[in-house]
Amino acid sequence: MPLINKQVTLAARPKGFPKESDFKVVQAPVPEPGAGQILVRMLYISVDPYMRGRMNDVKSYTPALQIGEVMGAGAVGEVVDSKNARFQVGDVVEGFFGWQQYTISAGEGVRKLDPSVAAVSTALGVLGMPGLTAYFGFLDVGKPRSGETVVVSGAAGAVGSLVGQIAKISGCRAVGIAGSDAKCAWLTGELGFDSAFNYKTASDYGAKLSELCPEGVDIYFDNVGGAITDAVFATLNSGARIVVCGQIAQYNAEKPEIGPRLLWHLIVKRARAEGFLVFDYASRYAEGLRQLAMWINAGKLKYHEQVVDGIENTPRAFIGMLRGENTGKQLVRVG
Amino acid sequence: MPLINKQVTLAARPKGFPKESDFKVVQAPVPEPGAGQILVRMLYISVDPYMRGRMNDVKSYTPALQIGEVMGAGAVGEVVDSKNARFQVGDVVEGFFGWQQYTISAGEGVRKLDPSVAAVSTALGVLGMPGLTAYFGFLDVGKPRSGETVVVSGAAGAVGSLVGQIAKISGCRAVGIAGSDAKCAWLTGELGFDSAFNYKTASDYGAKLSELCPEGVDIYFDNVGGAITDAVFATLNSGARIVVCGQIAQYNAEKPEIGPRLLWHLIVKRARAEGFLVFDYASRYAEGLRQLAMWINAGKLKYHEQVVDGIENTPRAFIGMLRGENTGKQLVRVG
Known part of the structure; x- marks a missing residue:
């Protein structure tokens, strides 16, 4: 040794x-x-x-x-x-x-x-913290209903890539936002997202979201924050849920970031923004891991x-x- | 005629x-x-x-x-x-x-x-839209538990003045934020708020909130938005609820207001910010009006x-x- x-x-x-x-x-x-x-x-x-x-x-x-x-x-x-x-x-x-x-x-x-x-x-x-974060965050905090439109930021990451697939399993339409064309191609080509766009080359996030989410956004699973999130807030449907999982766009800011004030959107849209930590679901990890493994074995979760x-x-x-x-x-x- | x-x-x-x-x-x-x-x-x-x-x-x-x-x-x-x-x-x-x-x-x-x-x-x-807004917003969206600390902005207004009293009825500690010393005196002297402060003369909202909410804030009933809300977000307890009722500080802005980005607080505090419109509770107005009238008659709601x-x-x-x-x-x- x-x-x-x-x-x-x-x-x-x-x-x-x-x-x-x-x-x-x-x-x-x-x-x-x-x-x-x-x-x-x-x-x-x-x-x-x-x-x-x-x-x-x-x-x-x-x-x-x-x-x-x-x-x-x-x-x-x-x-x-x-x-x-x-x-x-x-x-x-x-x-x-x-x-x-x-x-x-x-x-x-x-x-x-x-x-x-x-x-x-x-x-x-997928069978650990990121998988459980996607599972409990999307299902428990997001409370999806079949037919709803789900937008995921950081969609090609460890959590986001699973969220979009669990959205599809839940009967939702899944739209990903990621940082390269290759990632977007992977999301739609391999993982079954309905559509995706590259925020690094999109000139107008709002226009892109309107194009890809013609019926508005019911669930926004946010890993990123910042300007992407500002744009999604403007597309929320009545009764929308924002699952606040991460705000990676801000983690390296040297001073507090500023942006447009967003809370009024929650009133007009009767929407809910909720943060969560996967650790709070520790008593249900076994359930989550069992379900994630079943989806993997069934070929539904890549x-x-x-x-x-x-x-x-x-x-x-x-x-x-x-x-x-x-x-x-x-x-x-x-x- | x-x-x-x-x-x-x-x-x-x-x-x-x-x-x-x-x-x-x-x-x-x-x-x-x-x-x-x-x-x-x-x-x-x-x-x-x-x-x-x-x-x-x-x-x-x-x-x-x-x-x-x-x-x-x-x-x-x-x-x-x-x-x-x-x-x-x-x-x-x-x-x-x-x-x-x-x-x-x-x-x-x-x-x-x-x-x-x-x-x-x-x-x-009190027996109309503002009363019902306070009733359903605080109880249904805020979901108070006895012993929690509640902060209300716009506390001397038609809705806020009722929210603090319903918080007291619910066994909570009620702290009001209002725009004059006379209003604050009314909140604590007449309505039974535990404390209140005048945001027009307070030099540091955060310090004032820490002083008046030594155990942090569990429910924030927000009628105002802006810098007051920024300060309250920094004092939230784990599991806090932000009832987004109004954002009057912004209603007269000529262009979209900017401020510090707030969503990351929701993650760290596993908190929920939820907007609502009283009209969505129309099927329960009779319940709300009955309860509000009972509290008035019992001398509990002024x-x-x-x-x-x-x-x-x-x-x-x-x-x-x-x-x-x-x-x-x-x-x-x-x-």
Whole structure:
């Protein structure tokens, strides 16, 4: 067993968009599991938009990261030593293990994976936090009805790409907004979205939305915020629901962003905008995972993983994800 | 019976804040009721914030007023001629009769009032649209739980003054935001609000809210929007509800107002912002009116009416209401 545990820590709080120099790859000894603990060797590490918020020194739903602290993250790894009766050496597990090659854990919040059911990497994507976010956010917060029109921003991302497909499964019309023509072609050609447009080349979002949503928008699943969201608000139907999942367009702003005031739309349209965190659905994760797996097996839910190799490349993969360079779920494979 | 019907029409679409010259007092013949119709002589006319929206040439939940059209408005009047078996001469009725001394009506949407139950003017306030707005907006959209903290903007207005009292009846803590020290004294001294502050003299809304809501804000009943709302969003508790009733701070803006983007607060706080229109609760008006009347009779719900005399003064009363010069419900008494 190697003695060195490579870790990626927060080196500096980013000003605006994170740079690779805001992170530092450090080496620590591989920890020794104590009584009741397991030692996990990482296989896949997740990079997710929410991590950007934790890099700021701001109170939020999770505490801010401290300078020098290992970046927190969901990850999948193999149990290589166990002093916990629940886990055997060789078990593949998912947990909040961080951007590092090894970690010890008491097993709390650690999920054992069955590699015969699905590739273990999916525990960080379609059969993990992003999948559950799409499932509960769209169905529980969005409350779709058959025949409704659903618009998804960040539609080619880990969550958005699933939301549009769950919208189709629910009998809705699904319209995606994404950042390249290739992504849009993937959404409509592979995933079954009814239509999609590239916000980087569209000159008038409002006109594009009117063209693609001639009957207006009933559900807006928002991963992005900003000018895209401003345009969608103007197209909402009476009784519309805005599922506020993410606002990635603002996460790297150096000062609070301003934009047109939107709340009056909610009155005129009797609409509801609701934020949610997937963690609040923890008691129903089993239900969500079961349904997502059934849809995958039935060929109704497709997913894509984009994989970068090497723990050292985790910051670059994270920054690329924030720039929208990924299609589907961005992962780091740890050698 | 006089032959002249004084009416107030829309003379010009206001640019920004309405001026008296945007209205015109005209004289028309008193109309003759046809078969199935009644002739109503106005006693009280309502001026309400929503009317400002109808003066713009913008599609909304009601059609825009046309230049030269009589201003639409709820009003209370006496039936002075009837060719409709449902109504007798002498009946006092409430309906959407407009800013005029007389109107004919086929009786649709016209409610007969019982002057022995309450002063008939209350049919335009606490026992009318504003009362029902407070009742359904706070209880149905806000879903209060005992012990929660409720903040109300426009707290001394026709709706806000009732919301804070219904919050107290519901076991909540009620904090009002209003535009004068006298209004704040009325809210806390007469109506039982726990506290209130004057936004015109407060230098830091956020600091004031932190002081008056040490446990954060669970329900925000928003009549106003703008900078007050920005500050309240920063104080929301997890699971908060924002009842978006009005955005009067913006109704007179000449171009779309901008402000800090707010949707990300909804994620972090798992909060819900929901707009509503009281008309959507029409099937439950009887329930609302019954409950409001019971609270009034039990001394639990107080109201104030501010009355201006003379149909000619309706534009001035309306403009004053938009400026926040009224305490409680602003009415015009028609001679």
